[in-house]
Amino acid sequence: SIPPPHLPSETFRLYISDMTSPSSFHIHHHITILSELQSLMEQLQVAYASPAHYTPFQAIPGASCCAQFTDGAFYRCLVVKVDSLGVTLNYVDYGSNYVVPASGVFRLDPKFASLPAMAVHCSLADVCPNMKDQWSHEAVQSFKALVFPSQDDITILKGKVVVRDTDPVKIQLFLLDSGQSCVASILVDKSVAISSNSLVQPGTIFNLASPTLSQLEFPVIISHVESPTKLYINPLGPTYTKMAAGLQGDINAYSTHAPSFTAPPKPGSLAIGQYKNGSWFRVRILQHLKTPGKLEVQYVDYGNLAVLSLEQLKPFSDQFMSIPEQIFQCALYGITAQEALAPSSDLKQAVSSLSETEHICHVVYHHPLIVALRPSGNHGNQGAATVHSWLVCQKLLPQSTLLQLPCASISSEGSSVLPTVVVGPGDFWVQVVDDAEKLAILLERMNQFCNSRPLSSPVSPLVLGQLCCAKFSEDGCWYRARVVDFRGKAEMKVGFVDFGNAEWTSLEHIQEMREDFACLPKAAVHCCLIGYESKAMCDGEVARAFKSLVENKKLVAIKKGDVGIFQTVVELVDTSSEQDIYIHKVISSP
Numbered sequence: 001s002i003p004p005p006h007l008p009s010e011t012f013r014l015y016i017s018d019m020t021s022p023s024s025f026h027i028h029h030h031i032t033i034l035s036e037l038q039s040l041m042e043q044l045q046v047a048y049a050s051p052a053h054y055t056p057f058q059a060i061p062g063a064s065c066c067a068q069f070t071d072g073a074f075y076r077c078l079v080v081k082v083d084s085l086g087v088t089l090n091y092v093d094y095g096s097n098y099v100v101p102a103s104g105v106f107r108l109d110p111k112f113a114s115l116p117a118m119a120v121h122c123s124l125a126d127v128c129p130n131m132k133d134q135w136s137h138e139a140v141q142s143f144k145a146l147v148f149p150s151q152d153d154i155t156i157l158k159g160k161v162v163v164r165d166t167d168p169v170k171i172q173l174f175l176l177d178s179g180q181s182c183v184a185s186i187l188v189d190k191s192v193a194i195s196s197n198s199l200v201q202p203g204t205i206f207n208l209a210s211p212t213l214s215q216l217e218f219p220v221i222i223s224h225v226e227s228p229t230k231l232y233i234n235p236l237g238p239t240y241t242k243m244a245a246g247l248q249g250d251i252n253a254y255s256t257h258a259p260s261f262t263a264p265p266k267p268g269s270l271a272i273g274q275y276k277n278g279s280w281f282r283v284r285i286l287q288h289l290k291t292p293g294k295l296e297v298q299y300v301d302y303g304n305l306a307v308l309s310l311e312q313l314k315p316f317s318d319q320f321m322s323i324p325e326q327i328f329q330c331a332l333y334g335i336t337a338q339e340a341l342a343p344s345s346d347l348k349q350a351v352s353s354l355s356e357t358e359h360i361c362h363v364v365y366h367h368p369l370i371v372a373l374r375p376s377g378n379h380g381n382q383g384a385a386t387v388h389s390w391l392v393c394q395k396l397l398p399q400s401t402l403l404q405l406p407c408a409s410i411s412s413e414g415s416s417v418l419p420t421v422v423v424g425p426g427d428f429w430v431q432v433v434d435d436a437e438k439l440a441i442l443l444e445r446m447n448q449f450c451n452s453r454p455l456s457s458p459v460s461p462l463v464l465g466q467l468c469c470a471k472f473s474e475d476g477c478w479y480r481a482r483v484v485d486f487r488g489k490a491e492m493k494v495g496f497v498d499f500g501n502a503e504w505t506s507l508e509h510i511q512e513m514r515e516d517f518a519c520l521p522k523a524a525v526h527c528c529l530i531g532y533e534s535k536a537m538c539d540g541e542v543a544r545a546f547k548s549l550v551e552n553k554k555l556v557a558i559k560k561g562d563v564g565i566f567q568t569v570v571e572l573v574d575t576s577s578e579q580d581i582y583i584h585k586v587i588s589s590p
Contacts, residue, residue, distance in 0.1 A: 002064045002076060002092055002108075003116040006487070007161055007169065010367075013423075015154040017119050018095035021135040022127065022143045022187065024168060026095025026119040027159065036504075037093060037118050041073070047109060048074040055107040059087045066108045067100050076112060079105070092117035116487070123168040125268040126184040127193040139192035146183055147173060156543075157183075162268035163286060170268040196266035211235070211324045212564040213363065219376060220328075220361045224303035225352045229331040229340050229464065232303025233361060233371070240326065244301070247323050248279065255280040258314040264288055264295060265313065272314040273297050273306070282320060283313070301326040330361075330369040333465035334388040334397050337486040340464060347396045354387065364402065364465040365484055365495065366566045372402060372465070398460070403467040403513060405480075405497060406521040408432040410559045410568055417557040417572075419550045420524060421500040424543035425587060426532035428550070429500025430557060430570075431523045439498060439523055443479065450478040450511045462492060462510060467518060470494040471509040480517065483510075497522035526567045529584050530560050533569055545587045549574070555583075 012029050019025040028037070047053055048066060059065065063079045067089055077089040086099045124143070129135045135143075147157060156176055163170035173183040187193035220233040234240070255272055265271050265285050273283035283297040286305070293310050331340075332351065339347055359373040373387040391397045410417070410432065417430035450469050462468065462483050470481035481494035490507040529546070550572060561569040574581040 005117045005120045011160045014159045016148040019148045022124040044074045057107045064108045066106045095119035121168040122171045125162045125170040217362045225355045228335045228351045270316040274312040330371045333364045333372040335464040336461045337489045340486045370465040400463045403518045408521045410557045412559045414556045414558045425529035425546045429524045447478045467513045469511040500524040
């Protein structure tokens, strides 16, 4: 069977691949999906061009298969139902449903079944139809004009999942070419939808800002533990403590006079919820439970879940929107694939015992966030220097060595760089050219070593955050990478530290990293153009103009500041002609 689609855990770029109404549409999360989907489609067409692949089979609801669409191309499908009209199929990589004759449904070659479905079924959060349980034609057309105006030209949007364990997934959508306006707010403003959340009012963006990492190592308190790969941590220190105390005081004061809900708030909406100690906090409604008047919520600044009654909830106020979420979701360094996918009860219990304790957090990888923790006091870790070594001593994790790479830096006087991954002016990676010759020599030695080893060379269990050698799918060469996610025991996602890109790969394309290959700093630096510090995403025209000016060119980058610790604000200058070209002055004003 085809694995279900995967969704990023944070805010991400997307575009609509199929749309019925605001309550039912399918998305592709942009950039990461496009290359995988294009490669899959090319391989499918080649394979099914041969009649040898036309293997009919008994169509059963829920079965994976392959079939043509109206354009004549072959696609991966899922059988929805079988009746006298034919076989209703869902084209899992795009979202469309279509009826085909039983003779046109073929067995799916297993080699095409490992990649997860690409289309995610979604519903717009925070709004409901004006008409009872049915969207008007005007509402559907208004929504389409905003997010899916043309079949031929995609519209890039920003999305944030608010409830993921449902079908469809509840998601917030924001336009990028008009100040990142909230789509739900626009529909309410047009009077074609009703707000299901007190914040969705004309001109209001329904979205709490994410916190920013300002240090590579900082003190934290572990506020909640769901699993070894899903911990919630609160930074400690004067800034966060003052901010959290001020927010808490304001919320408690507000709760004393805030009105009560007249009806249960919709799943996905924000509210103010009471904790068992009597204090009030920001919460997100996850679902209505079968018990009347009971709702499951998540405390957005701490991560823990609770079941509250309607009397323990108050409507949210936009005065609490200006302060970012006070929490980071992260995974522990050193977790194996098996423990990441199905953690043992002993490991879960050991990690859960860390809840509400103070530690020093060291960032191993920032997207997704992978951390190494060491106790800042005696928390029963048997004197272990780190949480990882404590878990190793208990034989819950294998021994592994955390290899760290220093970071390349861009000078305020100017450094030669080569852009490697370009999304737009607010989100791109460059490779510092100063050490390019040394890096080329190192990679040549690394490739000789990796290619000299047999494919069956044993690899010790890979762990989350581990530095490794990974073969890149496009050129078959080996590069320095870090394991950042698992999708199966032999399938993992790696981030290429000298270039900034990432991809899913398999165990046979991984080799262990020798310490002498970790002697150079990682060459890739995550950047944003000056003036685009808060614009990680922008409209397509500006992004295309920026790409045309910087891709495949050696430029000079001048450091102007930082956004947190993982993104550098730069001026980019093209010095290849007689007159220097300052890129931020050429593209449209931010």
